Every structure is written in structure tokens, then in C-alpha cells.
């Protein structure tokens with residue numbers, strides 16, 4: 490039987506911490522509604538103690554968005570946890586996500602606390618959160634640079650006090666896939682009560698490995714992955730949820746896992762997030778990049794037209810987008826003819842030769858030929874006759 494992997498979206502919390510990204514409360518609400526359509530399992534709506542606006546946004550989302558758990562982040566201190574609860578309590582599926590650092594470097598320089606003190610704070614924080622709601626998630630910040638046995642001790646304590654999700658973040662994006670996978674195994678083998686909670690992972694992309702690390706953790710038994718739409722987030726960002734989801738979907742033969750995600754909503758949410766945050770998606774980005782399903786080389790275009798499976802392992806319409814054929818100097822006549830047919834043009838062979846020639850001429854001058862360019866050239870050739878039924 491296929492295992493169900495839960496998707497925890499933190500676009501509105503970690504994603505919004507991207508340099509330059511600020512979202513209004515209304516935009517956050519719209520994104521949250523779209524995330525509910527995408528059918529993520531949890532929406533981390535914000536960090537309520539961080540500012541009044543953050544608090545209001547989390548509260549508004551908890552009041553209005555149904556389906557996923559609505560989570561509010563809280564440091565492992567009483568005022569944060571109470572504040573988070575006061576914002577998420579309006580949801581019928583509230584979640585308190587409390588976190589604390591566990592690595593020696595963070596303890597020494599950021600917290601100025603001993604390991605024993607951190608353990609005590611974990612105990613109290615989870616206990617308090619659990620007295621407010623059942624869905625309590627605990628994160629051990631900087632887990633991948635934490636002494637393994639101490640990490641296991643902290644996790645065991647959090648589960649003992651009622652955490653139902655224990656999150657292992659690679660906060661600084663430092664881990665390598667196999668190493669991260671071995672850490673997940675170590676936790677499974679050394680935390681006695683691990684079966685009472687779900688293991689979650691939260692990977693950063695500083696070395697470009699956030700998605701790989703997340704997928705490796707799934708292979709080793711993680712039940713939840715965290716990430717953001719388009720991979721936005723602090724520094725090099727978080728794991729791209731759309732990439733994780735489409736890996737699991739495209740390679741079910743390999744992972745034997747499913748998600749609850751409605752993949753037709755992937756492209757619409759990607760567009761919305763880039764539009765509202767002002768962070769554009771790089772053209773060649775997997776799944777959602779402008780070029781992800783475009784083909785320019787003639788041999789590719791010919792193959793695509795005969796059977797898209799020649800070069801496509803996923804169907805663009807499945808994730809809510811259409812294939813955009815880009816015409817350039819490497820395009821063959823075949824592809825151009827087909828593109829024109831799609832636009833309802835009919836040409837004689839002679840006209841077609843002329844148009845192909847013009848498109849290639851233009852491609853020498855400008856790198857990309859857009860649909861508008863083709864229309865202009867075709868119209869010119871037809872002398873604006875009535876054949877054009879766009």
C-alpha cells in the first residue's frame with residue numbers, strides 16, 4: 490500500500506521571510522485560500538508574536554480558510570505559545586508549532602543556555618501547547634548540526650509531553666542527502682517513543698539540496714515535508730513543494746508514496762505567489778519555470794508533435810498549464826506549421842516557406858519568438874485576410 494505523505498506549506502511564514510517579500514493581509518488570505526484548493530495538509534499562516542499584522546493575518550486565515558490545519562509558529566516560551574493559540578484557535582483544525590534550537594553553536598552564541606535548560610524549556614513549552622490543542626508540532630532548530638544523542642533526547646521529551654509531529658530542520662541547508670537520511674534512521678532507532686509521533690523535515694536550499702534532502706527523508710520514513718511554493722524563503726530559500734510533489738507523483742514506482750495534493754492547482758498557486766511577493770520564478774526552474782515545458786530545438790519539437798512522451802515525463806496540463814512552443818532559429822518548418830494551425834491559420838506551401846523564413850530571420854535578431862510575433866508575421870503574409878480566426 491502507498492504511504493500518504495503530508496504536505497506542510499510555510500510560504501506565508503518562512504517564505505515571507507524572503508528578502509524583499511512582504512505580503513498584505515488580503516494577499517495572505519488569498520494565498521491561503523489557494524493553498525486550501527491545492528489541498529495541502531497544513532498551512533503555516535505566520536508567526537503571531539512577530540508583529541500585530543502577523544497576528545491578524547493568522548487569525549483571519551484561521552477564521553476563513555477550511556480544510557488544512559492552520560498553524561502558528563511560537564518560540565518555546567509561554568507568551569509566544571499563548572499568542573499563537575489566540576490566533577489559530579478560530580480554526581476547526583488549529584495547530585501550535587513550537588521550536589527551540591538544539592545545536593551547541595546556537596545554544597552558546599544565541600541562547601546562552603545549557604543543554605539541560607533547553608530540555609526543560611522543551612518540556613514546558615510542549616506541555617503548555619498540548620493543554621491548549623491536540624495538534625502540537627515541535628521543531629529542533631539546527632537539528633542537523635546537533636549532537637545526535639542529545640537531539641534524540643529532546644525529541645523523546647517533546648513526544649513524551651504530547652507533540653504529535655516532530656520536525657527535523659536542516660536550518661542552514663548544510664546536510665547532504667545520504668547523511669540526512671541516516672539522521673532520520675538514527676532518530677527512528679534511538680527515540681523510544683518515536684512511533685507516537687510523525688517525523689517531519691524542513692530543508693533549506695543553501696547548497697541546492699533542499700528537495701533532494703526532503704525526498705531522501707521520505708524514503709527513510711518521514712511522514713511530512715515542509716516547504717514553500719516556488720521554493721521562496723530566507724537566503725537560498727526552502728524546499729520547493731511543487732518539485733517534491735511532482736517527484737512523488739511522477740516516480741510513484743520509486744517512492745511508493747502519494748499526497749493529498751490537487752496537482753492541477755500547482756501552476757495557479759505558483760503564479761499567484763510570484764505575483765504577490767514580487768519574486769519571479771527563474772525561467773528554467775523545474776515544474777513552474779517559464780521554460781519548463783517549452784521546446785525550441787527542431788528535433789525536440791518534431792518528437793513532441795509526434796508524441797509528447799518523447800520528451801515529456803509530466804503533462805503540463807496536469808499541473809494547470811499548457812505547453813508553450815517557443816519558436817527560434819532551431820525550429821523546424823513542422824513546428825511552425827503546427828503552431829500556425831493551432832492559431833487557426835491555413836497557408837499554402839509557398840506561404841508557409843516564406844513565413845518560416847521570416848520567423849528564422851526574426852529569431853536571429855531576438856532570442857525568443859512569442860505568439861504575438863507569429864501572429865504579426867502570419868497576418869502580414871495573409872495581408873490581413875479573413876483566414877485568421879483567433
Ligand SMILES: [Zn+2]
Nearest residue numbers: 503660691693
Ligand atoms: Zn526555515
